[in-house]
Amino acid sequence: MKLRLLATAIGCGMTLALASCALPPRAATKDRLDIRDVSFLKARAPEFVIFAVTADYALASADEGNVSLAMDLIPGSYTLLTEQRVRRGSGSVELLAECKRSERTLQAVNVSLTEYPGGLPRKTLASQVRTVAVPAAP
Secondary structure, three states: OEEEEEEEEEOOEEEEEEEEEOOOOEOOOOOEEEEEEEEEEOOOOOOEEEEEEEEEEEEEEEEEEEEEEEEEEEOOEEEEEEEEEEEEEEEEEEEEEEEEOOOOOEEEEEEEEEEOOOOOOOOEEEEEEEEEEOOOOO
8 A cells, every 4th residue: 555645834733634545546437526534533732633534536537636625714714724636537535634623613624626737716626515523622
């Protein structure tokens, strides 16, 4: 199994992206993205929470794309936390983001598949939003 780790410093804390691809991407016929799971990992400090988001994707309309994770850290405004480059075909990615806890108990998680390279604004090929309950601080 091949693992690749990407770490980026973002205003909400350290953001990590982890992609695992055991098999080469399979052929895709249509762009698609599905959030398979959102779970939480223990952070080093209780004032932080680590979101672990697993998403399945299919990229058919471009040779390369990005699967990105954004959250509404400020209600009504999504902040891009991390992204993972993917190639034409289908597969799955796991995106990790460590963020400072807020008083909110619900958090919207947005995962998008976009073209790469993309201009601004990026062309979204597929996306999905899920609202999750954030666990209480330990």
